[in-house]
Amino acid sequence: MRYKVTFVVGLALGYVLGTRAGRERYEELKKSARELAQNPAVRNAAESAGQTGRQFAGKAFTVVSEKVGDALPDRHALAGRVRSLRNRAGGGGEDDWGTSNT
Template sequence: MRYKVTFVVGLALGYVLGTRAGRERYEQLKKSARELAQNPAVRNAAETAGQSGRQFAGKAFAAVGDRVGGVVPGALADRVRGLRGRGSGADDEWGTSNT
């Protein structure tokens, strides 16, 4: 899935940078991308992916911490704790919540 998304993003970027259709087509693409980003389904999917990523990072941090005997740099430990706190289910900067 990751490779498909990367391919689509690369394809879109290549089209935008390589197009000869001009400014009008660029503005159309920009408007379409903005509308897609503001779609509630897309925003919810992005929020879910972010929460899954934070959970995975927390589990990975715990597994690595167990293997290295608790010798994890303090800055990294603070960063992971900060990421864990963001997934609390409260409203985020988008005005959405995990409902």
């Protein structure tokens, strides 16, 4: 599934960069992409995929930390560091698509 999505994104990007239709067509594609991102089904699928990824990462962290032991930092301390880096970089708010970056 990941490869299909990557292919479609690459195809769309190639079309946008290679099109000779000009700014009008670009704006039309941008509007279509924004509408697609606002679609509740797409948003639900993205949230579901994100949740599944977070669950998998949590399980993987647990398994790795059991094998490695005390060499890994505390899970909550690591999450705090990531949040502070995002805030320092200006992330964590709304992006151009109206979705959360967190």
